[in-house]
Amino acid sequence: MNYELKNMPFIEELIKYKSCSIVGLEKNTGKTECFNYVMQRLPLETKRVAVSSIGIDGETTDQVTKTAKPEIFLREGMYFGTSEKHYLMKRLSSELLEISDESTSLGNIVIGKALTPGKILLSGPSSSSGLVRWMDEMKKYDIDLTIIDGALSRMSLASPTVSESMILATGAAYSANINTLVQKTAFVVQMINLDITSQENCDTLNNIKNGVWAIDEEGELHDLKVASSLSININTDGLKKCKTLFVSGALTDNFVNNIRQNRIFNEAELVVRDFTKIFLTPMTYNSFVNGKRKISVLQKSKLIAVCVNPTSPNGIILDSEKLCNLLSEAIKLPVYDLKKNVCNSENSLIQHADCAS
Amino acid sequence: MQLRKLIDSTCGLRFMIDNLCTHSSYSRKIMLESSMMYDRSSIEKSYEVMKEFYQFVAQCVVPEPVEGTISGASTSSATLYLRTLQFKLCNLKDINNTISRLATSAVIDDIELYEVKSLALLSADVKNILEKISLDKIIEIPDLEEIVKILDPDGLRIATFYIYDSYSEELASLRKKLKEKEVYQEEVYNEVIRIEDEIRADLSEKLRPYSAIMVTALNALADVDINIAKALQMKEMGLCFPTLSSNNISSYKGIFHPEVKSILKNEKREYQCVDIDLSMKPLIIMGANMGGKTIVLKTLAMCQYLLQFGFGVPAESADMMIYDEIFCLTTDDQSINKGLSSFAAEMKNIDAVIKASKQNKKILALIDEPARTTNPTEGTALVSSLVKLLQDREMSLVIVTHYNIKTYNNKCLRVKGLVDGKMNYELVETHEGEVPHEALNIAETLGIDPQWIEMAKEFYVD
Structure with missing residues (x-):
């Protein structure tokens, strides 16, 4: 893999941590895109990566708004946790390592290892405590980094008790007005970055x-x-x-x-x-x-990056550049429009994945 | 009668079951679904198996087993085998659904194939350990090596599964193609799916003949788990192997109630074990309040259940009869009062005992203070007549009462009672009309309002 980390600064930052959750402030803020983006760029040669989600994720159409959603795309060698039902619907060859005792409404969580690249529906443990237990269980596979995809805007998953670091996805779906969007997002970022007490x-x-x-x-x-x-x-x-x-x-x-x-x-x-x-x-x-x-x-998780999706399901498209600049200024952190960045890149994998689906 | 239905009986069976450390929930399910044994040979057989396991467990040092870790240089090889066995059995899963699907000509999916493979490998592992500790003849685990061969074509012997490349060259080359590009290749993958489906159908076909033997293996493994758990419980709680009586007498030495014993132990107090014999004649227990009479009844009921489900019995030694039906009517059974007054509920329950006694069954009936909720005059009449009515039936009847009843020369016991201000729970023989009158003294030791007790004493003398 020859993705240049320097173009993707937050990947470099991300791999310093043992776990990262990707949290959307609203549905359709591009969380899954962000997830896939991260997945494609992780250096698997040096890091053993496991992925799961809280609740159902990776469905081709959004369960609530029925809009198109990208599927989760795994690379060879990645470990994953998903329910029995979704394990059988996978579109990749994978080795079944274990059926864990963690149960969900779609069956127990199955732990697998991707043998070929391909797509999967992720449906992990449905509570943060279940997720913590699952991550604990995964320790025996010497996982270096666990990435967790959230469902809806469940912030509790971003709790530092679950993951050390987080990536925030926000966008037009959260608010259609750029200024409001910036304000609301900046407030969340402010809360995430509150100081740790003595x-x-x-x-x-x-x-x-x-x-x-x-x-x-x-x-x-x-x-x-x-x-x-x-x-x-x-x-x-x-x-x-x-x-x-x-x-x-x-x-x-x-x-x-x-x-x-x-x-x-x-x-x-x-x-x-x-x-x-x-x-x-x-x-x-x-x-x-x-x-x-x-x-x-008392506890704080490191906010690695903020990603924006300027498009909302009801057809509003915000000016990506303006949004990134305003938000970046407000939160003093780099902000990325992944879709745009990715589409500009020739090596785009998401694009491939999108075209295929 | 299934164990599951009896677990909440008032005799305290739940304590024994909850403290039984089975390592797989499947074993627990099998145990709870096991039926009570009524014939000598099956009880004897179950204890024969358990004795072998007990001998093995007796050699082991058993602190709490720590999952996965086998540490401590001083641990004997038996202990190591035991821990490995327990650790392995944690992986025993109920895959009966999978097996029955397989048996009915279905093509089973990856998860199910994984389950079958896990079972086959687990059986081989457990079989191997049982051979080393010479218990392989006691519980025979069927050989599932053929299944391992089918599901582990590369001979890796690890419990993971996928449709291996070695099943088909075409599959291997397609997968190679998939790996070449880190993108999703729809057409190639569809081809992979087609081949995987074929292989799955083929594997299911090959596995089908083994479905019956898989069920046998599953149950044998659960049996190993249950026997280890029972043997460990015997060791831990100091239970004994009962013998089966041949002369219509049950004879217990040093009987105790494990739950009460453990409560007392936590309070750093001693439990006083008692000796007791049962025959086919009524036995009447009288005696002071707080004398442990109800506990004796509950213990007797529990011992009987434990015998007929093949557990260790809480006594120093026990020579026991087998009964066709067991009744334990205690005063704290909350379920009996459903919509009835306590008197009516009690009468109905005793009536059930009388009805059962007419059906040519051997019965154990343990009745705690019958007719206690009515006036002593009629109560005494009811209990006396109950003894008279049941004394010649095919029944071991034990009645606890405070009433001064007619005993028709049946055996009477009483709790020794207060000796130097301390309760002695020993049961000694007594005679009709010697109902101990210690209620007031005992109330006094409880620190009840002295004015009240004094007044009561005045009334009592009158």
Whole structure:
């Protein structure tokens, strides 16, 4: 394989990690394209790669909007996990290595190894915990890099507990207005890139599974006896001087506004497990952090790249170059329109794959 | 009667089954679907097999087996064999559907071919280990080498599968063509599919004659798993191999209830085992409250089930009869009260025992405090008459009661009761009319409101 990594900067970055999930902010934001793009460019000579998805993926037409979707294209030597049903529908020769105990509605997950290049439908474990178990199981095959394709806009899959790094796919399907699209995407990127809290806090908070907790100035941990951040009443007696506030579950607008309006925990750093737990609108977030407040995370996955699909299923086509530039400026990260990049390249594999299908 | 249907009986069988460490869910399924044995020869036969496994397991050091790892220099070769066997048996899957599809002239797909191959390789592995520990004659695993030959043309002996290149030269060359270009070549692949389909049909045809032997292998492997699990449980819980009685007497030495024993053990307390004999005459157990009478009944029921399903029995030694039907009516059976008052439900249940006793069946009936929910006068009458009615039937009847009933010279036992303020659970022989009156003393030791107890004592003296 002679794909020049220098033209594809984020591939070089990607192979530094052991796992990567590809997440679309909306259906039809080009996630699967992005997936295939990555697949074609991974240096298989040096890396052993496994792929799977959360839920069903790789169907030729979109199950929800019935629009055309590219299939997942595997190269020789790649490991994959898919359901029994989809294993039998594969369009490649592959060795069946194992039928794992991880079950889905389409049968157990089958672990295979591609012997020839070809197409496949991926339908992996349907929950993040199942996916983590599957990735664990794959360890025995000495996998260097696991790539996971998400379904719909399931962000939870991008959780750092599942994968170390991520690629974000966004596009006209997420918003038809370039400015809104840039704003909305930039906010997600901002959340992904929230700072990790101090090592001290990480050590204290890492094993807490539920509830809302506060750490006071002496470093002592207090359970605020709140089941989740959905309940509003927080008893702050004697805790006025808390340094850190930890929300183990979802962080909601309600909770954050409540803190802000009641002017409690003014000095405190608000910590959540990872960005997938944040369910804040940009407005709430901004009015909350405005000033000296801060939200940070315990775990963070590295955002490798943002890819855009300027085309949406209802026929809107945005100006690719403008979109890339605006977004890139907003998030201070390179942004790629893969379809365009790929179509410009003569060695295009996606193009071949598309033509064939 | 299937084990599955009895698992939640009040005697506590579930504890025994849940603590049985089978390594494949298929074995567990087979075990739960096994039927109760009613004839001497099949029970004897099952224990003969299990004894061989017990002797093997007895040589092994058994900490919790850690999957896949065989570590520790001090472990004996028997232990290593046991762990390997357990590890292998984790891979036993229920492929009966696949086999029956194969048998009915279907062409089976890659996943099914993989399953068949895995079974064949697993059988060979397990057979091999059983030979080394000389148990291969005890449970015979059929030879599936022919299947391995069909599904492993390259002789790699690894449990993975695909339609190998060596099945067809044409296939090999087409695949080569596919590999040349890293793009999807529709036409070439369609040709590959055509050849693969042919090969699959051919393989299914070749495998078809072996479908019956595959089922035999599957069940033999499950049998190995179950026997190992049962033998390990015997070792772990200190169960015994029962003998079969030839004189219509069941005789237990040091009988115990494993679940209660383990609870007590966790509280660092000792379980007091008891001795008990059953004959074809009624046995009446009286005695203080909290004397463990109900536990004795439950243990007796459990032992009987364990015998007739071929498990180890929780006792030092047990010489046991075989029964055609077992009734265990305890006071904590929640299911019996469905829409009936507790009295009505109880009467119906006892009625079922009486009806069964008329059907020329050998019955074990264990009845805990019959008629306890009604007034003592009528209650006593009901229980006395029950003893009289059933005493000459083909039945071992054990009744626990607090009533001062007529015993018609049948054997009576009582729990020794409070000795120096400590409960002694031993069962000693007693006679009609000697119902112990210890309820108030025991209530006192429980720290119940003293005013109440004092008042009760005054009433009692009156």
